[in-house]
Amino acid sequence: MTEQVAFDMTTLASNPLARWREQNQSRIENWQRGFYRFRQSKLSLLGLAMIVFIFLVAILGPYFVPYPQDAEGAIHLKERFQGPSAAHWFGTDEVGRDILSLVVIGSRISLSIGVIVLIVATTIGIVLGALAGYFGGLINEVIMRFTDIFLTVPSLILAIAIAAALGASIQNMMLAIALVWWPGYARLVQAEVSARKQDLYVQAARASGASHWRIIFTHILPNITSPIIVKMSLDMGFAILTAAALGFVGVGAKPPTPEWGAMFSAARSYVPQYWWYPIFPGLALFITVFGFNLLGDGLRDVLDPRAKR
């Protein structure tokens, strides 16, 4: 008998993966079921493939582009406005820069803007929403009325106003978008937390003396990650789109930074003669946002059983 126990101990200790599997069996099964449902939708898989491709381009692309120095403001006036060719797949712009190189390097800018904006916005939104939902009362009133004020102005116009006031730069633009983006998360988290705080497991945690902090962050939040993830995946595309819109209006990235919206804005006046110049940054933007929306739609069907198709 003692030998048997010792044997079990050693297999478990020597194979942490098996132990982890055993402990998390139901969670793994949930994930498998979710993945199965996700795989059923061809559009979600297409979205996933597009996003993987775009991330690969953003991570590896800049090392392979034919003219990396063009993104740093190199000028080749002799080669200005060349149409798409073997040397310049996407053509060149008004100072002879290779548009393919700019679009590829620009993918890194757009994706990082989207990621950073969402991280900042969800952090602010989760903290304020959780405080409001958990404590309720006056704290809830103050936080939620403050949130409402931000929701009275359409987000794009508010972001433009803030970015214009802060001065045009990528950092200020990200700050401006994050500042108009958090109220959505605050509302979502507030509603979820106030719905969960009477649940049995929360009462149990409270009865056993857990601190407020511990209840919020280790008991309630892990149970409301699904709607947050769904919202983030749907928002990623729109955050990128908003950033491009700010670049387009002139309160975001400034040339020669190859941000897609700013590139498009500069290119617009050369249409129709040099059509390739705005078309490729525009297409890149469209494909990226489309991919995120397809993926987000699929994730919502998997993770949010309440959402009706």
Add this chain to the structure above:
Amino acid sequence: MASYLIRRILFMIPVLIGLSILTFTISHLIPGDPVMLVAGPQATKAEIASLAKEYGLDQPLPVQYWLYVTGITRGDFGRSIMTRRQVADDLRLFFPATIELILASMFVAIALGVPFGILSAVARDRAPDNLIRIFSLAAISSPRFFIALLLQILFGIILSVLPLGSRFPTLETPPPTVTGFLSLDAILAQNWDALGTALKHMILPAFALSLSPLATITRMMRASVLEVLQQDYVLTERALGLPMNLILFKYVLKNAFISTLTVIGLYFGWLLGGSVLVETVFDWPGIGLYATTSIISLDFAPIMGVTLLIGVTFVILNLIIDLMYGLFDPRIRYT
């Protein structure tokens, strides 16, 4: 109803105060001294001081806020630093153009979105449904300025059937201004040529702006029709052998439309923001174009005026939408 209305209007007051604090704060985020910007680098100290006095910038912040708010209630949105014109006058001039464009694009979005949504729901999971769903997702994902440019290239340049931009040709005389809506003014003046010209100029920008609400209305309509089709009363009607068309048009649509109405209301506000991009591409002389041209010259009074105007319009629109539910849903009683 009356007491509900009064309560809702009273509730708007703190929201509007919050909004004014927000725009006031934003306009004070501006790095550097706005007075120096106007005065230019060669200005003497006396000139700077007199300009600061002229714009009230020498007062302490709470006083400045008080002047700002009391100004707004009198319809004074400050003066443009570049043109020295009153922002309120400019807004009055440009706002109707924006509203006209938004109404036109909302018309397109509803006229196409509602039937698309019904078709999609009725043909669930078959070819038309899949096609419409991919189209609506693509429409939401496309940058409006990109779509606007593609439309310009296709219809304005390649086919050259529609004007590239602006609201009315500069060489022609527009109908006398009554409402500020060119198309309506043309009808009032019974000037049918002008009406045709005005509508022609409106088609491309309205369509470019309508794509996003069109897609959302389609999806919303599809979801709510599917939901209503599962209701007991619809199942009963089907069991009784009522023709599907009758059930759909007489019973389902009215109920399905309620949730779509929310989206339409939300989108009016969203379009006020989205019009900035489309107006810029199409040179449409509305408040969006006014805002973007002011951004280039770092002229903040117009930008804040536009932000505030859009915020106030948004708040009022939400109230109207809330009241409209009652028309469609008899269960809602305002008490």
